[in-house]
Amino acid sequence: MSARASSARAATPHASRSKDEAVLGAALASPGPWRRACEDVRANRAAFVALVFLAVVAALSLLAPLLPLPSPIALRLADEPLAPAAPWNGFLVPGFQPEYWDLGAIDRALVALRQWIFGDLQTGPWLGTDQKGRDLLARIVWGSRTSLAVGLLATMTSLVVGVTWGAVAGLAGGRVDQVLMRIVDALYSLPFIFVVIFLITVLDGWREELSGVLGLERESLFYVTIGLFYWLTMARVVRGQVLQLRNAEFLAASRLAGARWPWLIRMHVLPNVLGIVLVYLTLSIPSILLFESFLSFLGLGIEAPKVSWGLLAVDGADAISPLGLDWWLVVWPSAAMGSVLLALNVLGDGLRDALDPKGGRE
Amino acid sequence: MSALLEVDGLTVTFHSRRGEARAVDGVGYSLEAGETLGIVGESGSGKSVAHLAILGLLPSSAHVEARRLTFGGRDLSTLREDERRRLRGREMAMVFQDPMSALNPLLPIGLQLSEVLEVHESATRREARRRAATALGEVGISDPEARLDVYPHEMSGGMRQRVCIAMALLCRPKLLVADEPTTALDVTIQAQVLDLLSDLQKQHGTAIAFITHSLGVVAGICDRVLVMYAGRVVEEAPVDALFASPLHPYTRGLLASVPRIDGDLGRPLAAIPGSPATLVRSASACSFAPRCPLAEDRCRAEQPELEVHAPASRHDAHRAACFRAGITLPTEVAP
Numbered sequence: 135m136s137a138r139a140s141s142a143r144a145a146t147p148h149a150s151r152s153k154d155e156a157v158l159g160a161a162l163a164s165p166g167p168w169r170r171a172c173e174d175v176r177a178n179r180a181a182f183v184a185l186v187f188l189a190v191v192a193a194l195s196l197l198a199p200l201l202p203l204p205s206p207i208a209l210r211l212a213d214e215p216l217a218p219a220a221p222w223n224g225f226l227v228p229g230f231q232p233e234y235w236d237l238g239a240i241d242r243a244l245v246a247l248r249q250w251i252f253g254d255l256q257t258g259p260w261l262g263t264d265q266k267g268r269d270l271l272a273r274i275v276w277g278s279r280t281s282l283a284v285g286l287l288a289t290m291t292s293l294v295v296g297v298t299w300g301a302v303a304g305l306a307g308g309r310v311d312q313v314l315m316r317i318v319d320a321l322y323s324l325p326f327i328f329v330v331i332f333l334i335t336v337l338d339g340w341r342e343e344l345s346g347v348l349g350l351e352r353e354s355l356f357y358v359t360i361g362l363f364y365w366l367t368m369a370r371v372v373r374g375q376v377l378q379l380r381n382a383e384f385l386a387a388s389r390l391a392g393a394r395w396p397w398l399i400r401m402h403v404l405p406n407v408l409g410i411v412l413v414y415l416t417l418s419i420p421s422i423l424l425f426e427s428f429l430s431f432l433g434l435g436i437e438a439p440k441v442s443w444g445l446l447a448v449d450g451a452d453a454i455s456p457l458g459l460d461w462w463l464v465v466w467p468s469a470a471m472g473s474v475l476l477a478l479n480v481l482g483d484g485l486r487d488a489l490d491p492k493g494g495r496e
Numbered sequence: 497m498s499a500l501l502e503v504d505g506l507t508v509t510f511h512s513r514r515g516e517a518r519a520v521d522g523v524g525y526s527l528e529a530g531e532t533l534g535i536v537g538e539s540g541s542g543k544s545v546a547h548l549a550i551l552g553l554l555p556s557s558a559h560v561e562a563r564r565l566t567f568g569g570r571d572l573s574t575l576r577e578d579e580r581r582r583l584r585g586r587e588m589a590m591v592f593q594d595p596m597s598a599l600n601p602l603l604p605i606g607l608q609l610s611e612v613l614e615v616h617e618s619a620t621r622r623e624a625r626r627r628a629a630t631a632l633g634e635v636g637i638s639d640p641e642a643r644l645d646v647y648p649h650e651m652s653g654g655m656r657q658r659v660c661i662a663m664a665l666l667c668r669p670k671l672l673v674a675d676e677p678t679t680a681l682d683v684t685i686q687a688q689v690l691d692l693l694s695d696l697q698k699q700h701g702t703a704i705a706f707i708t709h710s711l712g713v714v715a716g717i718c719d720r721v722l723v724m725y726a727g728r729v730v731e732e733a734p735v736d737a738l739f740a741s742p743l744h745p746y747t748r749g750l751l752a753s754v755p756r757i758d759g760d761l762g763r764p765l766a767a768i769p770g771s772p773a774t775l776v777r778s779a780s781a782c783s784f785a786p787r788c789p790l791a792e793d794r795c796r797a798e799q800p801e802l803e804v805h806a807p808a809s810r811h812d813a814h815r816a817a818c819f820r821a822g823i824t825l826p827t828e829v830a831p
Contacts, residue, residue, distance in 0.1 A: 167602050167647065308557065383598040384608075386553055387663065391612040392585035401611070405602045 171409070174488035181484020184477035191474060195278035199244035202226060202252040203272040205233040207439045210267030215453075215460050216259045218270075224258035235439050262462035264449050270462060273441050274470050280430075280442035281423050281474070284360065288422040289415055291361040296368025297411060301403065303369070304376025305395075311373075318369050327425075330359045334434045356435050364422060371414050375407050382406075409489035416482035420475045427471065443471050499526035500670055500703050501550070505563030508542070508549050508727075519545040519558075521727040524802075529670065530701040532694070534718030534735065536708060536750070540772050542727035543707045547673045551588055552580045568670060585612045589664035593676040595656035599648040605659050606644025612666050631662040635692055654685035661692065668700055675707045690717050711754055715739060723747050726773040726783040729802055733814040743805050743816035745788050748825050782818070790820040 175181050194201070208231040230252070232245060261270040303314040337355055379385060385402055393401075423443075429435035430444025438445065446467035453463035508520040520542040527533050535543045549560045552572070565572045568587065572580065592598040600608060609631060610624035619627070625644060632640035635658040648656055657677060664672055674693065678686040694717055697704055706718055714721055714735065721738045723731040723746065731744040742748045749768040770787035782788070785795040798819075805821050806814035816822075 307555065383592045383594060384600040387590070387592065387598050387660070388600075388608075388611060389553060390551065390584050390588075390590050391663070392581050392583075392615050393611065394581070394615075397615065401603070402600050406600070 171485075171488040175484050178484040178487065180480050181488075184480040184484070187477045188474070188481065191278060191477075192282060194275055195282050197244070198275045198279060199237070199241045200248050200251075201275065202230075202248065202256055203275060204229075204256040204269035205231050206272040206276040206441050207235065207268060208233040210263070213263070213267050215265050215267070215463070216263040217460075218262040218462050218466075219259050221258065221260050226252070226255040227258050228254050228256075230254040230256040261466045262460070264463055265453065265460070270466055273446060274443075274467060277441040277443045277446055277467075278470070278474075280436055280440070281426060281471075284357070284422055284426040285419045287357055287361055288364045288419060291365045292368040292415060292418070293411070294365075296365030297372050297407070299365065300369040300372030300374075301376050301399070301407070304373040304380060305399070305403070307377075307380070315370075315373065318366050321363065322366050324363075326363050327428075330363070330429065331432070331434055333359055334429075353436060353440070356429065360422065360425070367418065368411070368414060371410060372407055375410055376403060379403055379406055409485075413482055413486045413489060416478055416485055420478045423471070423475065443467060447471075500529045500568060501527040501705075502564055502566045503546075503550065503562065504565075505561070506546060506549060506565060507561045508545050508554065509559040509561075510557060511559070518727050520549065523724070523727070523729050524564075525722055525729065525732065527671070527703050527705060529703050530697065531720065532697065532704040532706055532718045534706050534708060534714035534721040535724060536711065536714055536721060537724035538709070538772055540726075541724040543724050544675055546724075547590075547675065547705060547707060551584060551590060551673060552577075553584075582616070585669070586616050586667045587669050588671040588673070589667070589669040590673040590675060591657070591660050591664045591677045594680045595653060595660050596648065596680075598660050599656060601648055604645045604647055605651075609644070609659070609663050609666060612663065616667060627666065628662075631666050632659070634665075634696070635659070635662040636688075637662075653681055654688065657681060657685075657689055658692065661689070661696070665696055665700070665702070669702060671703050671705065672697075673705045673707070676709065677706075678713060679709065686713070693717065711750060723750070728783065728817065730784065730818065731814075731816040732802065733806075733816075737806065737814045741806070741814075741822070743814065743821040744784075744818045745790050745820065745823070745825060746784050747816075752825065788820075789826055790823055792820070794819055 175185065230249075232249060234241075234245065237245065257269075257271060259269060259271075261274070263269050264273070299314060299318070303311045334355060379402070382402075385398060388398055388402055426435055426442065427444035427447060430442045431447050433448075435444055436442035446463075450464040450467055453460040503526070504524040506520055506523045507518065510517045510519060523542070523546050525533065535547075537543045545554070545558075548554050549558070550565065550567075550572070554560060560573075562573060567583070572583075575583070599605065606625060606628050609628035610619070610621070613619040613624040613627060614621075629640040629644055632643055637643055637655060637658055648659075651659065657680075661677070672693075677693070678689050681689060690713065693704065696702065706713070708714060718735050721731075721733055721735050722729055723738075723744065725746050731738070731742070731747045733743075738747065739751070742751055746768070749766070752766045753768065755765055768787055769789075773783045773786070780799060781797060782791070782795045782800055785791040788795065800817045800819050802815050802817040804813040804815050
């Protein structure tokens with residue numbers, strides 16, 4: 135009995151020491167916050183699926199000219215709208231007509247390459263065709279390019295203008311901060327949608343002159359107005375974060391070490407702001423996509439023959455008539471838009487959890 | 497021998513909507529190499545602001561004035577910003593109250609430690625890393641090489657504070673401002689950190705300005721004590737003299753409010769009545785007068801100057817800014 139007790143006592147320190155070493159080893163081997171965030175996103179299955187899905191959508195929309203899709207605008211007015219046909223009933227069928235609006239040089243080259251690879255083969259009406267005989271899948275994929283462009287534009291203005299504006303306001307403080315943020319407040323107080331509608335309508339009257347002098351089309355106007363307003367919230371978010379950081383003791387510690395401002399910004403401010411910027415971006419892109427669709431739906435955004443998801447919604451609305459319901463014209467565009475919005479939200483949520491420094495880990 | 501740091505008539509004013517707030521009002525002291533000066537006072541008494549002003553870290557909204565502000569014989573107020581920047585980190589450093597917020601959560605501590613070296617001495621990465629590891633070893637962190645790659649959240653509070661101390665002492669500064677470095681730590685770790693600071697001070701001859709609430713810490717580590725109230729120095733004394741015969745009623749009140757383990761446990765703790773003075777006020781009265789049990793008409797009409805009250809015990813005089821210095825408080829009288 136006593137022998138066992140003493141042996142247990144003898145064993146205990148050793149056991150606890152090896153446990154300590156294990157804990158220490160785990161701590162020393164543990165990865166940095168960024169790597170950890172990446173791992174968190176990968177471990178969060180929903181967020182990871184959303185990320186992959188968005189990557190696939192982005193790749194498809196970038197490579198749209200190269201895919202063996204039918205032309206998104208070639209009309210076949212003689213035929214009734216075709217219901218969706220399963221891919222195995224005619225995976226690729228002949229009949230491609232290379233009709234597009236004015237494409238850029240790269241897109242033209244891609245279309246040429248596509249014709250060289252696939253000849254006049256094109257996908258069958260997998261998702262059906264619309265009332266004018268245009269292929270719906272092709273229109274959804276080509277339409278996603280507008281959404282991508284709008285999303286990218288909003289991201290870039292948010293990142294470049296919004297982050298700079300907010301960071302300068304937060305770091306400079308005092309009068310500079312007051313002036314910069316009052317400008318943001320003033321722009322914020324404008325009813326955004328009405329101003330955009332107003333601007334576009336008014337400038338529409340001048341479009342001849344505008345396109346003559348500045349080479350501006352309505353589409354670029356549309357992008358400019360979105361860019362003009364879209365950095366406001368980001369500026370506020372970043373300023374708030376920077377204000378909090380400016381009083382952080384590690385910044386004071388770094389200044390005490392004699393660091394200059396550029397160093398402080400690069401080493402301490404930007405990395406600490408980046409997380410919230412990223413999360414905010416993924417959560418705010420859905421609203422800009424919806425906004426584009428809304429304007430196009432009202433006839434103020436993208437114009438035919440170009441395609442955007444908003445215009446597809448118009449077509450879908452037209453399809454709902456007493457004569458019969460071409461359901462695919464409503465369901466597929468909505469599904470495309472809905473799934474992208476959902477994926478962005480899920481990803482944003484996952485990023486927020488992953489980048490939250492207080493987030494618990496099991 | 498001239499002192500390392502000489503401050504005289506240091507005044508810091510913040511302009512607020514409700515008028516000028518004098519956070520620091522005519523503070524003066526001198527600090528010699530290897531000496532530890534305790535600065536005691538309640539929150540808002542200006543002890544931190546005064547030292548941030550000395551280090552040149554206050555925001556531009558603060559207005560700093562001083563009759564004399566010299567460090568190592570150089571007049572700080574005439575230095576350009578980049579010259580002051582070069583002084584910071586190399587010759588003066590600071591340890592903060594909360595070791596969690598004093599470290600950037602996104603960087604491994606090795607990078608943060610070597611920051612100072614890269615900024616000042618343009619040391620190579622490898623050299624900086626080696627010295628950072630040595631510094632970590634010096635503050636008693638085991639296996640320093642491996643710890644360089646650890647992130648702040650993976651360390652305990654005591655370890656983080658050691659890292660901060662290592663960071664502050666990396667360039668062997670002549671002056672270390674320690675702003676309540678033990679407040680966020682538990683008592684056993686406090687003792688370790690204090691021991692560490694005094695050991696390092698003995699090795700390197702650093703002068704320490706130790707800002708604290710805790711009279712116990714002052715008694716343990718300091719040579720001399722400055723008591724501040726509402727932005728002014730109200731008493732300055734060698735540590736033994738201060739505890740043996742406090743002169744200012746505020747100091748007496750502070751000492752009387754320290755709970756004693758050998759005292760009457762049934763008696764409620766003595767407290768100083770009232771709340772801390774606002775900083776927007778007239779300059780023609782003793783700012784402690786509204787709370788002072790000994791205040792008389794003169795205290796409300798005239799501001800007392802800091803004067804020598806007791807002869808120097810060694811090289812330092814015992815000074816207090818009070819017309820009623822040395823009179824026993826009613827609360828001190830044992831029942």
